[in-house]
Amino acid sequence: MVKMEQIGFIGLGLMGRQMTRNLLRHGFPVIVYNRSPGPVEEAVKQGASVASSPKELAKNSDIVIAMVTDAPDVEQVILGVKGVFHELRSSSLVVDMSTNSPQFAQHLAKELAQKSVELLDAPVTGGQKGAIEGTLTIMVGGSEAAYQRCLPVFQAMGSLIVHMGAVGSGQMAKLCNQAIVAMDMLAASEAFLLGSKAGLDLKKLRQVLSSGAASSWTLENLVPRMLKRDFEPGFRAAHLLKDLRYLIDTAEQLQVPMIGSALAYQLYNTIVAHGLGDKGTQVLVTALEEMAKHRIEPT
Ligand SMILES: NC(=O)c1ccc[n+]([C@@H]2O[C@H](COP(=O)([O-])OP(=O)(O)OC[C@H]3O[C@@H](n4cnc5c(N)ncnc54)[C@H](OP(=O)(O)O)[C@@H]3O)[C@@H](O)[C@H]2O)c1
Incomplete structure (x- = not known):
């Protein structure tokens, strides 16, 4: 053996x-x-x-x-x-x-x-x-x-x-992953906030978005929690902020623009500043809700 x-x-x-x-x-x-x-x-x-x-x-x-x-x-x-x-x-x-x-x-x-x-x-x-x-x-x-x-x-x-x-290439791949993870969450937050303020049925909206070109791991796993206003962590917002910081620093050294990630970084910075760093990354929607003066009701 x-x-x-x-x-x-x-x-x-x-x-x-x-x-x-x-x-x-x-x-x-x-x-x-x-x-x-x-x-x-x-x-x-x-x-x-x-x-x-x-x-x-x-x-x-x-x-x-x-x-x-x-x-x-x-x-x-x-x-x-x-x-x-x-x-x-x-x-x-x-x-x-x-x-x-x-x-x-x-x-x-x-x-x-x-x-x-x-x-x-x-x-x-x-x-x-x-x-x-x-x-x-x-x-x-x-x-x-x-x-x-x-x-x-x-x-x-x-x-x-x-x-x-x-050595280092595992972390490099993970930082690339986090660019997509952060922007998927930002995109999902915007889409569901818009749909909510427009009066759409958010269950139906998730159903259609999940089955077509907009589908993603975030939509499948984290949006249902966001829509229930369950902000308990699977992945802490403060950890995503850390990852985005490493991503932006590394990209600067390589002279690659990280426009979307930088935007997500600033929003997660706000989330952490509001004492929400230990909540799950889906808590991002609350920052956008404040800007939109609209709150998604739990579904
Ligand atoms: N959660 C996810 O979905 C996910 C997915 C992929 C990657 N990651 C990454 O995986 C890592 C862990 O994530 P997690 O979600 O498991 O985090 P977590 O729930 O916050 O747990 C962090 C762990 O690290 C320990 N720790 C932190 N600082 C320490 C120190 N200075 N000395 C000794 N122990 C220390 C904590 O100990 P205490 O119990 O004493 O606090 C705890 O056991 C992070 O780098 C995160 O970015 C997370």
Whole structure:
């Protein structure tokens, strides 16, 4: 029987707790670390063991996965005082599945190389639904050997896994994804606000928009929540703001205009300024509602 790699999983947030559950279901031994104790208990019930710090987690892990919020958070759990770096074995592999910038992935890879440890940047798309169902799309940057080694682990969490190229290219692909995600939400918010103010039946409107050229993942998964005024997060608005910031910075370096993304960035900035950063990205519609002086009634 093939020995399964010992996984160390850091970050049991909306995504990480589901991804861990799928790893356990597929028979991987998993050690978890989460900053706050809340979600750890659930993971233990599902069969995970627990580490008291990322450093301790690294002692016994073959593959360390980080699924935390932003680059400074990854930096902290990997390179910080209690970070995995201090206990990593040279045979270990580090995988950052959080959404960050390509530049950060390259910086992290350089630091890890001091211990002869490789990094894969492997951000995901498919939302909380994809994480629950194990159908995430995973975009991977890093060496072919590291990618092949990690493939069975990715297959436990996702249904489409693509090796995009060198370190940073996973994050680059994810930023391209976020340009579409942000503008789909902006387009859907505008369309349903217009339809509502014009007095259309929004259930019927969603039905027709979902079946033709306007159909999208956003329309399928997030618009129904928006129309019920359910703004609980599958994907937090503050996280999309972070992604748009990385997207715009990266595009500036490449001298590519990001006109629509910049507009979405400003609107999400307003959402976060209104204290709504922990709501789901569908909360964007409320910013437009204020401008239109019209509120969509729950359907
Ligand atoms: N949600 C989605 O639909 C989705 C889809 C694709 C990609 N992503 C990306 O995936 C990543 C995670 O998203 P999520 O939705 O799971 O976020 P989340 O629910 O906010 O969870 C974030 C996790 O990171 C931990 N964390 C944050 N800062 C930390 C630090 N400095 N040290 C240690 N732990 C820290 C949090 O710990 P605590 O519990 O202690 O706060 C929590 O476990 C983000 O980069 C996001 O952009 C999300």
